[in-house]
Amino acid sequence: MNKTQLIEKIAADAGINKIQAQKALAAVENGIRESLVQGEALELKGFGKFEPKTMSARQARNPQNGETFQVPERKSMKFSPSKLLVKAIADA
Numbered sequence: 650m651n652k653t654q655l656i657e658k659i660a661a662d663a664g665i666n667k668i669q670a671q672k673a674l675a676a677v678e679n680g681i682r683e684s685l686v687q688g689e690a691l692e693l694k695g696f697g698k699f700e701p702k703t704m705s706a707r708q709a710r711n712p713q714n715g716e717t718f719q720v721p722e723r724k725s726m727k728f729s730p731s732k733l734l735v736k737a738i739a740d741a
Contacts, residue, residue, distance in 0.1 A: 685726050697730040 650658070652674075660670035681699055684691040690700040706722045730738075 693731075695731055695733045697728055697734055700727045700729070701725075702727045 656667055656670045656674055659665075659674060660667045663670065663673075665673075681691055685699060685701045688701050690698060692698040702725045704723050704725055707720050708717050709720045710717050
């Protein structure tokens with residue numbers, strides 16, 4: 650399913666038009682993004698948990714020439730699905 654198909658599904662399930670569904674999806678995306686940027690975890694009961702994560706700096710090695718180099722610290726995120734979501738996928 651792509652984003653357009655998801656918007657169509659939201660519109661059909663919620664009984665709203667596609668423009669309203671697109672705005673609703675954009676609002677959810679922005680809310681998740683803002684939460685992670687502020688360093689806060691976001692939990693959606695029955696769906697999962699989004700958590701910001703900091704990957705520490707480390708030494709790495711180029712496998713072609715064996716040369717080592719420093720990989721800088723970076724920010725990332727982690728998604729942990731809820732037990733309900735895992736069960737729904739397993740039962741499908």
